[in-house]
Amino acid sequence: MAPTRAHPTSTRPQAAGTRPETAQTPTTHARAAAPRRRFLRTLGAGAATLLALDVLESLAAAPAAAAPPAAAPAPATTPGPPAPPAGGSDAAPHDVLVRMRADLKRALRKPATQRRWAMVIDLRKCVGCSACTIACVAENKLPPGVVYRPVVEEEIGTYPHVTRRFLPRPCMQCDNPPCVPVCPVAATYKRPDGIVAIDYDRCIGCRYCIVACPYNARTFDAGERYTDGTPEVSPVERLPAFEYGQRRTRQHDTSPVGNARKCHFCIHRLEAGLLPACVSTCIGRATYFGDASDPDSLVSELVARPNVMRLKEELGTQPRVYYLL
């Protein structure tokens, strides 16, 4: 299901403190509204001959009708590398993955410093299957004790009125990250694209950043393997991972063993034009990803919804992961 475009942002009520700063800047706002205004002007001129009732009806329908031109440009008309063919092996033409891949390609054509990655997780769609957790473990070859994106389950109510809530918890990639200033050797840092990264070769393994994270989003690689103590270490556990675009095979005492580790929005996949593993594998399409500095991206639309929230907003960490309730 592709989310439909909402009313023009200028007329929509906003949830205080939940909008990303990029959507609030006048320039991006104007850029977003321009095609719509042109469209409305044409529409208005053509409708001048119509009855007043008809005019009102067409104006009322305009925002919905305006969606296709304002949404992601079609691959055929866009310069640069073509987007994956719609209706590919894992995505139907109307699948949000198609839109998000196009958003991603568009973002990659911008200078790296102008991208602002953001993730939106729709809690109403999450069924708690943990496919994202496992996809992440497989993608990044995570060992025992290390997890980047657990799905937190909560049971609410008492029988017979019981519901469950599922809350996937990646790294929030905070704009004001408490884990970054605490690092004694500056091994963890905020990238211009918003991702909080770790320099594995600089990290001394003091774990101060882990205690400083208010989301428990960092874990420690103690050097274990799932197949320790079995006759053979699984070949899978001897495969390299490609976090941060670096090829690393886990071995005793060499990084990332002994380091703090965390979700990095699969930077290595992003830079190859792929969505993060958790996004691609979400069976309910509950996780959205994209460039929040691009007003035409899906995430930019979603973070302006009234039902958006962020975890522990009161701490002032400014997470770049948003939840839809």
Add this chain to the structure above:
Amino acid sequence: MKRALYVLWAVAFALGAWGVWERLTLGHRLAGYGSYVVWGLWVSAYIYLVGLSAGAFLLSSLVYVFGLQRLERIGKLALFTAIVTLLVALLSIWFDLGHMARFYKVFTSPNFSSMMAWMIWLYTAYFVLLLAEGYLVFRPDLVRWSRDPARTPMQRAVARWLTLGRTALDAATLAAERRAVRVLGTVGVPLAVAFHGGVGALFATVSAKLYWHQSIVPILFLTGALVSGGGLLTAMVAFAWAPRDDAWRELTRVLGRLLLVLVLVDVLLEWAEFSIPLWYGTSPEGHLLRQVLWGPYWWVFWIVHLGLGTAIPVALLVAHGRDPVAVGTAGLLVAVTFMSVRLNVVIPAQLEPALRGLERAFVGPRLVFQYAPTVHEWLVTLFVLAVGAALLWLGSRVLPLIDGKEVAR
């Protein structure tokens, strides 16, 4: 008695060395800490030992800065204890690092927004100051030892080497050195306060852990340092002092009084620490404090800390303040049991999931909000303590820790 102690030490050292071998070959795999409780026994031992160092140093400054003559004779012992406890504290935290070989990066690529970087640089400055002050304080006696035929050839050789070739003993040199010691000691007091307050602030500045995120925490670290360091010095003077004369009796009495005051002040601050968040029962960190008081490790607080570490020493100091053995026992109890306070600082804060239900979200032995030190961790800590004991013993053999003429006036 002495022989039994040597045997005990040898056993402790051998077991500890086994633990260190495990640590060096297997990394962190045998440790009980994991991804949610990331700091355990070794971090607790580190803050305990640096606390002893800061406490011992601040007490030595009573002699060298404030000229407290009644404590004059413990000046050198306090200074040497401060050096040794700092060294073994660093040993403990070194074993805790994920990458031991990268420790130098705290100097080559420091990040001064980090309270940990500040702490490291402050204790480096503090260590350099301790060595400089130690050299100046010990040098005149070392020169005398190097010429004293009553000393063994070994002691004379070590003393000569430790003087670094400066053998002048004339009044002008000694006076200049006394002034230098006073200046270093004076600089050292704010440095020791900043450094150990910095250790407390390392915890207190972490807003993610409400249990640590309290203004009183760095202050408690300082009083804790004075209490534990004072206890250790009192015990050392009471039990390991060579001339058991009237002066020794008087010294233990004064140290006992001082310790009593320090313990009572610490109890007062601790009352504030616990009573304020718990009073109305609605504070966000309240349940962690209740965990300390009534959780599975209740006995660490009530029996080890309040019973053995506070009530019994206070009773001994009040009722038998003139008996060196009672005072020494009180000091030993205070110093040893203070480790329980350090454990109760480090561990409880990490026992609470940041999000409710996280403890069941993705499970594994290292993804739990529980912690108890493993045998391996105890062995490594045993090694650290055995090294500390060996250094203190060595110091008592090659350094004029107790006898000889004091430099301060």
